[in-house]
Structure formats: structure tokens, C-alpha cells
Amino acid sequence: MGGGQRERIIIVGAGLTGALLACLLGEAGYDVVVYERRADPRKEGIVGGRSINLAISVRAIHALKLAGLDRKVLEDAIAMRGRMIHSPTGQLSFQPYSKNPNDAINSVSRGALNVTMLDAAQQYPNVTHHFDQRCVDVDIETPAVQLLNAQTNQTTWVQGDVVIGADGAFSAVRERMHLLDRFDYNQTYLAHGYKELCIPPTSDGEFAMDPNALHIWPRGGYMMIALPNKDRTFTCTLFWPFEGPHSFEAVRQEADVMPFFKAHFPDAVPLMPMLVEDFLSNPTSSLVTVRCGPWCYQDKVALIGDAAHAIVPFYGQGINAGFEDCVSLMECLKVCRGDWSKALATYFDRRKVHTDAIADLAISNFLEMRDHAASKLFRWKKKGERVVHRLLPQWYLPLYNMVSFSRIPYAQAVQKAKRQDRIVTAMLLMVLFILLVSLVWWIA
Numbered sequence: 001m002g003g004g005q006r007e008r009i010i011i012v013g014a015g016l017t018g019a020l021l022a023c024l025l026g027e028a029g030y031d032v033v034v035y036e037r038r039a040d041p042r043k044e045g046i047v048g049g050r051s052i053n054l055a056i057s058v059r060a061i062h063a064l065k066l067a068g069l070d071r072k073v074l075e076d077a078i079a080m081r082g083r084m085i086h087s088p089t090g091q092l093s094f095q096p097y098s099k100n101p102n103d104a105i106n107s108v109s110r111g112a113l114n115v116t117m118l119d120a121a122q123q124y125p126n127v128t129h130h131f132d133q134r135c136v137d138v139d140i141e142t143p144a145v146q147l148l149n150a151q152t153n154q155t156t157w158v159q160g161d162v163v164i165g166a167d168g169a170f171s172a173v174r175e176r177m178h179l180l181d182r183f184d185y186n187q188t189y190l191a192h193g194y195k196e197l198c199i200p201p202t203s204d205g206e207f208a209m210d211p212n213a214l215h216i217w218p219r220g221g222y223m224m225i226a227l228p229n230k231d232r233t234f235t236c237t238l239f240w241p242f243e244g245p246h247s248f249e250a251v252r253q254e255a256d257v258m259p260f261f262k263a264h265f266p267d268a269v270p271l272m273p274m275l276v277e278d279f280l281s282n283p284t285s286s287l288v289t290v291r292c293g294p295w296c297y298q299d300k301v302a303l304i305g306d307a308a309h310a311i312v313p314f315y316g317q318g319i320n321a322g323f324e325d326c327v328s329l330m331e332c333l334k335v336c337r338g339d340w341s342k343a344l345a346t347y348f349d350r351r352k353v354h355t356d357a358i359a360d361l362a363i364s365n366f367l368e369m370r371d372h373a374a375s376k377l378f379r380w381k382k383k384g385e386r387v388v389h390r391l392l393p394q395w396y397l398p399l400y401n402m403v404s405f406s407r408i409p410y411a412q413a414v415q416k417a418k419r420q421d422r423i424v425t426a427m428l429l430m431v432l433f434i435l436l437v438s439l440v441w442w443i444a
Ligand SMILES: Cc1cc2nc3c(=O)[nH]c(=O)nc-3n(C[C@H](O)[C@H](O)[C@H](O)COP(=O)(O)OP(=O)(O)OC[C@H]3O[C@@H](n4cnc5c(N)ncnc54)[C@H](O)[C@@H]3O)c2cc1C
Pocket: 012, 013, 014, 015, 016, 017, 018, 035, 036, 037, 038, 050, 051, 053, 054, 055, 056, 133, 134, 135, 136, 166, 167, 168, 169, 170, 171, 172, 194, 237, 304, 305, 306, 307, 311, 313, 315, 316, 317, 318, 319, 320, 321, 322
């Protein structure tokens, strides 16, 4: 297959990545059929599963722009310009993300973003969606997917020219690819899980905290964060070990919840009237990193988004990376003139090294946010980075800025940051050496 524009593309999963890809392929003139296991969120309401809100930055915004959706999505976003650190005694300190006040990450509602993209994809007559259809098997050679209809409990096989698995971290399409010869797969869970809690608006309907910051309660070993929502609530996420002395396992009874929060997050407690109820009733979920490859099989099957590379959420880059996949796949199709076999292989070659890099960064940012964000040394380091960035803006870009406020590919950003750090360290050592020599000379 190659060169044609009317291939029938099956996308499994109408989550964020699948919905955006449907828009981009629809715009490019392909026939797209999307199968989603859940009900249509526009009819049945948004069904929870993952975080209620999420932060999008430059990479996701660029992808949304290609689908003509950036403005609409940003209209409903709340800009977060830095971290607001909450100390164990309730003191606040704000750490801007960048020297440039326009650099911000944007809190958006996951459900609203999904609905916006589903509506946009529906504008294309060549894109159709089918909800309540769970993919239960994939015939890789045909290729075809077997779907279980949640209403009728019947299964049917549907054939396409290409099947794209955009079905998330526990992808059914990827599961079938496991059976392929030389398919690599690695899955690692953090010892921590997460639970969502809520800070409602104040009695006069205002935000209970500064909405233009990502709030962090770093406690070494565990932490809580909060992102603002348009309805003036904050969604808090508690990242906590599953087992051990301070853990989900240790705090399970009603009587344990309040004392724990009063001791560790004292300033948050008065803002969380439903704390105990939310803590006891909201689910505890796990955090997984998935690496696999190749993400494609001939011109027939491919993986995209979390199905290809689920990462932990601590750099706020999961969907940014998933949307970048969509952009990359579309570029590869263009470069390879619609030859799916070449395009899919090129897409995998281009993206894999970068998604591996962001997976590593996401884990190291967890340790940084959890253990160091509150320390003076960390704050000095961040201030130092901003000073060097201000002095040498063409040459020095802090790693966080490269990841969140630029589209420099992730692995290149990591390499550039290492180079910069080596040079800055060498310069600091040289300055120290000159000072030392001057001191000795002066004493002599
Ligand atoms: C707590 C938390 C916070 C996060 N915060 C951020 C953040 O701030 N910024 C950010 O960029 N990323 C964040 N992420 C990551 C982000 O949520 C994911 O990267 C993103 O949701 C991946 O999108 P996706 O469409 O690839 O997969 P998913 O969102 O998982 O969507 C997959 C879709 O496929 C459907 N599906 C699954 N299996 C089947 C099947 N067998 N048949 C048919 N349909 C199926 C699902 O119902 C779903 O609709 C966070 C993740 C978590 C867990």
C-alpha cells in the first residue's frame, strides 16, 4: 500500500491522542474510523479514569494549532507561571518557571479538551466515531480489530488498511504486538500511587489559592500538588507510597486521615471541607512507565501516545509527547508521500529516542519535586539558572524551559542541558580558582 489518500484508517481509542490524530488524518483526507470502549462523553458525561485536569505546554499547543484548536483550548485554560511551594508550616514561596513572564504551563480540563477534539474531528465527513466498542483482539496481518459492543455484548471483526492503537497505557493493540518476533517490552511501576482530592471555591466563589501557579506540598518521600480549574476549584493529587509508614496502606481509616493531613499539609486542611470523604471514596491509582518497540508492523499497525510510551506525570509532558507523536506521524506521511510502511518506520525511528528521554526526565522530576523543591539549594540552583539565562539568553536555556517552553526534541534538550551544565560548572570552577589565586597573591 502506498501513495493513495483514501486508505481506511482504524484508530482504537478516542482519548486525547486518538481524537487529535483523527482530526489531523481527517484534514489530510484519509477515511478514519475511531472505536472507543467508553460511551460518548458528549452524551453520557465525562467518565473519570485519569486526572481531571492536566497541564499542556508549547508542544501540545503547537499540535492543537495544526488542528485549528489552539485558541479555543487556550480560552478555557488557566496559565500557571511557576511553582508555589507550601512548607510544612504553611509558608508560601513562589518559584517562576522562567525569566520570561509569558512562559507558562496551562491547566485544562481533560474532559473538555477531549470533547473539543471529538467535535472537531466530527466536522470531517471522512471521520466517524463508534463508542461503547472495546477492542478485544487484533489481527495484525489483515489488519483488523475485533470489537465488543457494550450495548449488545456482541463481537464483530472490522477490517482496515491500517490500525493505529491510541488506546492508552494498557493498550489492547500493543498487547497483540507482544506476540510479534523481536518486540521489546518493558513496564515499570513506581512504588507511589496517586489519589485525587478537591479544594472548592471560597464561600464568596473565589479561588482558595493563587490560581496562576502549580501548588506543591513537597514532603520528601511524598507530596501533594494542586492545579486550578475554570470553576474555581483546585484538583489536588496526593502522590504517596502504596506501602510503608506514611502510605495509602497506613492511612485507611477515617480517624487517621485528618491527623495525617493536619500534621503534614496544615495549610491545605481548612481549604478541603470534603477531605475525609474524598480520601476514603476516591480511588488510588498506580503510575506506570511503558517502553516498547518497534511501535509499528509493516504498513499495517502502529502505536501512538501512551500506548507506545506511557510515562509518569511529573514533567506534565504525557499528552504533550502524545500530541507530538501525531504531528510527527503526519510529517512522516508527508515526507514518505503516503507510503505507510516507510512512514510508520520513520515515525518510530524519529520518536523513540525522544520519548525514552522524557520518560527518564519524568521520573527524575518526581524526585526533584518531592525531595528537593523545598530546599534552599534547589531554590538557589533555579535562581542561578534564571540569572545565567537572563545574561546569556541565546546560549543558555534551563532544561525545564527547553522541555516545557520550546519544541527542541526531548533527547536533544537533555544533551544540550548536560553541555550547558558542564560549561557553567567549568566557568564557576575557573572563577573560584581565580579568586583563590588572587587571595593567595593578596596575602603574599
Ligand atoms: C495523574 C496523571 C496526571 C497527568 N498529568 C498530565 C499533565 O499535566 N500533562 C500531560 O501532558 N500529561 C499528563 N498526564 C499524562 C496524560 O494523561 C497521558 O499522557 C494522556 O492521557 C495519554 O493520552 P492517550 O490518548 O494516549 O491515552 P488515554 O488518555 O489513556 O486514552 C486512551 C483511550 O483509549 C480508550 N481505550 C482503551 N482501551 C481500549 C480498547 N481496548 N478499545 C477501545 N478503546 C480503548 C480509552 O477509553 C481512552 O479513551 C497525566 C497522567 C496522569 C495519570
